[in-house]
Amino acid sequence: MTGGAGGRASLPPGPYLVVDAAVCAAVGRRPADLAAAAVRSGVRTVQVRAKHVGVRELVDLTVAVTDAVRLAGPALVLVDDRVDVALAARARGAGVDGVHLGQSDLEAGDARALLGPGALIGVSAARPQDVRAVDPAVVDYIGTGPVRLTRTKPEAAVAAGFDGLGEAARTSVLPVVAIGGLGLDDVPAVRRAGARGLAVVSAICAAADPARAARMLVEAWQQQPSGMSGPSRAGVA
Ligand SMILES: Cc1ncc(COP(=O)(O)OP(=O)(O)O)c(N)n1
Numbered sequence: 001m002t003g004g005a006g007g008r009a010s011l012p013p014g015p016y017l018v019v020d021a022a023v024c025a026a027v028g029r030r031p032a033d034l035a036a037a038a039v040r041s042g043v044r045t046v047q048v049r050a051k052h053v054g055v056r057e058l059v060d061l062t063v064a065v066t067d068a069v070r071l072a073g074p075a076l077v078l079v080d081d082r083v084d085v086a087l088a089a090r091a092r093g094a095g096v097d098g099v100h101l102g103q104s105d106l107e108a109g110d111a112r113a114l115l116g117p118g119a120l121i122g123v124s125a126a127r128p129q130d131v132r133a134v135d136p137a138v139v140d141y142i143g144t145g146p147v148r149l150t151r152t153k154p155e156a157a158v159a160a161g162f163d164g165l166g167e168a169a170r171t172s173v174l175p176v177v178a179i180g181g182l183g184l185d186d187v188p189a190v191r192r193a194g195a196r197g198l199a200v201v202s203a204i205c206a207a208a209d210p211a212r213a214a215r216m217l218v219e220a221w222q223q224q225p226s227g228m229s230g231p232s233r234a235g236v237a
């Protein structure tokens with residue numbers, strides 16, 4: 001899935017699944033099955049996140065999720081943190097689309113050089129100075145969180161809230177994805193804040209019925225008009 005300027009991938013609007021290996025394991029689900037179910041329900045971006053596995057296992061997991069997503073429907077697959085894992089999965093034939101980089105991961109420019117011009121690259125930024133520091137010539141979107149404190153990432157200890165999310169969206173010339181403690185009821189506020197996407201782990205991975213949870217998020221997003229005007233709203237569906 002491409003379509004951004006100059007052949008760059010562009011971030012699909014709407015719900016964004018971060019398929020977290022630890023959360024999936026806790027509820028006895030395979031990340032690849034879960035990702036495929038979410039894509040069949042209309043989710044168009046999937047990120048593979050596994051903080052407590054070795055690099056070889058992470059490559060295997062990334063290949064499995066990517067292959068399952070490719071069969072399920074049109075969606076982008078990103079890897080959390082690891083450009084080397086994205087490249088290794090690609091070398092095995094998996095169509096990994098890009099990476100999501102944290103503030104202490106590889107610099108976005110280096111990731112772009114390694115992954116190429118067509119890759120989708122997201123970076124985490126919540127504070128206005130971090131948002132402004134992101135280079136829009138290199139990066140495709142910003143992930144802002146935690147909007148709420150969340151047990152999925154307890155080390156993220158300062159909540160941005162919806163005010164912080166809105167400020168990030170107004171500051172950024174890039175699309176912003178909201179993350180952290182979010183679920184179905186938050187779709188209106190996330191859209192009002194001007195975000196292009198709503199990223200969730202628990203709301204899909206730990207739901208009683210993940211396919212239904214994903215479908216409800218997608219439908220709620222489509223029913224809700226987007227909010228505000230500002231630099232990052234260009235192209236928001
Ligand atoms: C869409 C999205 N936004 C933010 C994050 C957080 O990424 P990072 O800062 O790398 O933290 P970890 O997820 O690695 O703990 C994300 N993963 N996705």
Ligand SMILES: Cc1nc(C(=O)O)sc1CCOP(=O)(O)O
Nearest residue numbers: 145146150152180181200201202
């Ligand atoms: C992976 C991640 N990053 C965050 C950030 O704030 O950067 S919060 C988070 C976890 C999101 O999980 P849940 O939807 O279960 O709250």
Ligand SMILES: [Mg+2]
Nearest residue numbers: 080081101102
């Ligand atoms: Mg990360």
